[in-house]
Amino acid sequence: MTKGFKASKAGIVLTIMIFLFTMLLSACGSSSKPNAAATGTPAATATETAAPSAAANTPASLPEVKLTWYFVGPWPQPEQDQVFAEVNKVIKAKINATVDFKPLAWGDYDQKMKVVIASGEPYDIAFTANWINNYSQNVGKGAFLPLDDLLAKYAPQSFANVPKSFWDATKVKGKIYGFVNQQISARTPSIGIPKDLADQYNFDINTLAGKINGFTFGNLVEPIVKKVIKDYPQKYIGMSMDQIADAFNFEPIVGFHTPGVVAYSDDSLKVVNQFETDEVKAFVATLRDWNAKGYMNSKERISSKTDDPGACKAGKCMIGMGGTYKPGNEQIGLAQNGYLSVDAPANIAHLTTSGITATMMAINRNSKNPERAMMLLELMNTDKDLYNLLNFGIKDKHYKIDADGFMVPGDDQKEYNPYVPWMFASNYLANVEKGMPKTIWEDTKKINESAIPSKLLGFTFDAEPVKAEIGKTNAVYDEYHRAIDLGVASEAKYNEFVAKLKAAGSDKIIAEMQKQIDAWKITK
């Protein structure tokens, strides 16, 4: 008995000690935070004092620094170290810095960046976007440095090159936290058909260009589908709600899977549930009709959750929609699918916040050399050779330039081919690939400029308060979308889907969106 008592006393003492120790630790933790902030500010002020001389900076006058750069992509590439070494030679010569490249794989990036950011690691630059390493959440956490002053001082060219509306789109509470890598930001899906089919049926895809939305879709596309399916009943029609989403006449706030959209034409910015709009209903009715007519090959396709990405390679694709239309699409499709298709924009392109915040670089709040990090970004965005080196590898080894000035694969292309040109800097600097129009970047720029800006441009939704509901509604979407996409779901089933979304909290999400949009409208 006494022994047991003794033991438990020891246990109590131990527990108390552990708790004390934890408290001590957490105290250390919290005290280190202001510290970090404190060290952050002197660095920033130091920047400002150093600024006047920066304009006339030569590499010799800059002290040598080491920068750390996190980014994502299909890494690792076999010869990446070789390429990074080459890149570093140039960077060293120009701004007297060496970059510790931290390329991470797609699947790892989110998780890894969360711990890296939470631990306060003093990295310098990281890729951030609305779809990975979430920009607005990180800004909310205070992970990134506001860039307004740095941009003006150290990256005047890039700052001027990017349209003001783009910078506005990245602003959170009036400050820029993301350095925009320009690419095609105006979004409309591309609609494409394999070239041999188009030739065989004498079909011009451009007749559909810019006309497709949820209402017109059925009438416009059915004639060609009807002809092809008669001869090739096994071919897929790649048109799901997901894929056509960007052609609908409304802007999804979080993504098409999550309830909550605002019509492009709506000045009052009223958030509605897209699955209850007439447009989506009309689209779904078309799919249902097509399935009844036997176009969808649904018996075979319903057995798997997604169509096999290799199916197109196996020649099973007929007509498809998806991705984003941009000049040079055909060439990229050829590389991806192994056959040539002819593409056209499905609808008029819209410029949305998510199209712009899709590719950005951010500078860490704890960065020891934020001014140098910004200089690096400016360098990447102005030095075409450096950018292409990082992008496509070493010239005449990983890629070649042919007599006409187009880029063709080099002998060792598979040793270094990350193919994420929008990752490192403005896509406009990239070598033009063979098969792409020579004016591809001017064309892209034009599309970006001529696109209709969304009325929500600059608004970013903070999903945190309704995270659970978004998860639940996405689960509902996952459960039903395949049947709906293949036209198998009856109207009753579709209504059940909408009802389940409601039960999962779609109204709460929409209310939250409306609340944030209303608040944003006032500050604007």
Add this chain to the structure above:
Amino acid sequence: MSKKTLPQMIIHFVFILFSLACIIPLVSIISISLSNETDIIKNGYSLFPRVFDINAYAYVLYEPIQIINAFKVSIIVSILGTFISLIVMACIAYTLSRHDYRFKNPLSFYVFFTMMFNGGLVPTYILLSNYLHLKNTIWVLILPYVAVPWFILLLRTFMQKIPYDIIESCMMDGASEFRIFFQIILPLAKPGLATVALFTILQYWNDWFLSLLYIEKESLVPLQYMLYRMMSNIAFLTSSSNQLPPGLNNAVIPSESARMAMAILAAGPMLAVFPFFQQYFVRGLTVGAVKG
């Protein structure tokens, strides 16, 4: 024994079903890895390859240096890790099993407590990377799993079953504590140690999480992480292709059969190791159940 009653047949049936549920996925993975890719796309999976094709292995092993290196890392980590971990855990477990040790209960509690509460992901990351500077070293793959409380308690229970009289008589013969531990206790605890060793080696072999967090150097990437990275890349690209910026090259996705070939290569060595432990395994597994 030979009487085949109905209940017995039902039991057999249930276990046959269970075995099938375990075996069929494995067989189909092997089959897919040996199948022709276009055949899979056209006709779906089958239990036996319709068109026999070892291209997938040729593809995976095309650049063998990376895979061989990953194998090397995995093997070093598994063997070294299991060895260190067994020694450390056996020491703690033995100490805890001795009822004449004064701080037995507080120490047990200390071990047990970490099972319930731990530092959490971020503090652990800060500790390992910023204070211990273990990032990008092979030790970061080994040290975090050296002392697993659950295995310590398992070993302790096992060692408690060894009669104290044996230890006492050794002491009378003048054996030192170390001698008792290494020459008497460890051999007697062999079944328990073997069980824990199997668990530990599996844990080290199958771990990818530590390398995800702490390894950035390609030369230190273990096999499972390579596999995980490949799989998660594919999952990421297929699930969120709609949100990605345009122009992403999907051509990087390895074929279905190559993925399965990779899985077989990663799982293979463990299938070979398992039988060696099996004789101890059943005996060892029951140690937690019956306390002596």
